[in-house]
Amino acid sequence: MLPEGEFEPGSVAEVYRLVDLVAKKLTRLQRQQIGLVELTPAQYSVLSLLWQRDGQQFNELASACCCSPSTITGVVDTLERKGLVARESNPEDRRSLLVRLTDEGRVMERATPGLDMMFEGCCEGLRRDELQQLSGLLSKLNDMIP
Amino acid sequence: MLPEGEFEPGSVAEVYRLVDLVAKKLTRLQRQQIGLVELTPAQYSVLSLLWQRDGQQFNELASACCCSPSTITGVVDTLERKGLVARESNPEDRRSLLVRLTDEGRVMERATPGLDMMFEGCCEGLRRDELQQLSGLLSKLNDMIP
C-alpha cells in the first residue's frame, strides 16, 4: 500500500514503492490462479515449503515466509482443517511441533500449477537478460536488509 | 509469503520470490519507524496520498494503493476514529465521498519521518547507478503487469 509520491529517482524509497506495487500485482495474479484449487497465497507458500521438505517447525516456516510465527499458526490451522497437513510432536525438542503433509496434501502438488506457470506470459516485454539482471539486483538488495 | 524454492534463474517466479521478500522486509522496517507515531503502513500510505493532494475519492485511494475499495473503507474508518481524516460529500457526484484531512491529520505530516528517512542507511552496499537501474527495471515490469 504505497502512494505514488514524487520520489528522488534512484532512492530506496522509490524502489520500495515499485517493489511493493509489483509484489501486490503478482500476488493478485497468483491469487486468481491458486483460487481455482481453493488455496490462498499463504497456504500455497506453506505447502510449497513442505513439498520441498516435509516435516518442518513453525519457526522455520515463519522465517522462510518472512512472517511472524503466529501467522503460521493460523495458516496451519486452516490447512489442518482442510486435511492437507497435520501437527506432529518433535522427538528432538518437546517445545516444538513439526508440520507434516497428509496424503491429500501430498497429492495436491500435482493438481497445482507452479509459480512459473502462473506468471507465464505476464511479462514477455522483458528480455531474458533484463530479468536476470533484475534478479541479481533484488537478490543483492535482499541480502542487505535485516 | 514465499518459499525458497529452486527456481529457474531469471524466471518471473524467481523475481516474484525476491520482490515479495524485499517488499516484506522493507515494510517491516517501515512498520517499526511508523509505529513510533502510532500509524500502520496502510494508514501512512493513505495519509501520504492526502498530504500530496487533499480530498480524494475512495476509488482513487484504492487504485493508488493497489488494494480493493473495501480495504480503504476500513483504513479510513480507523483514521477517522483517530481524528486524522473525515468523510465529506462530493458535490460533483453524490455516489462518492471525499476523504479530507483534519487539522490534526495535516499536522501529523511534520511529526512523521518520510520514506527516505526510514530507509536511510539500509542499503549502502548498493551503488547509485545500481539503484537507478533497479528502479528502471521494476518500473518496466510494473507497467507490463495488469
Next chain:
DNA sequence: GAGATATACTTAGGAAGCTAATGATTAGCA
C-alpha cells in the same frame, strides 16, 4: 423518459498479518 447497465461506497464473512503476553520446555551458567 424509463429501464438496463455501470459506478461508488459499504457490509458481511473469512483469511492473513502484526504485537504482546502466556505456558511449556530447554539451555546457560554460577
Next chain:
DNA sequence: TGCTAATCATTAGCTTCCTAAGTATATCTC
C-alpha cells in the same frame, strides 16, 4: 545442581486484505 534466561508455539486483540452481495446514484439506450 538449581536458578535464570532464551526459545517454541499459542492466544488475544487489532488492523488489513480479499470477494461477493447490497444500496444509492449516474449514465446510456431505446
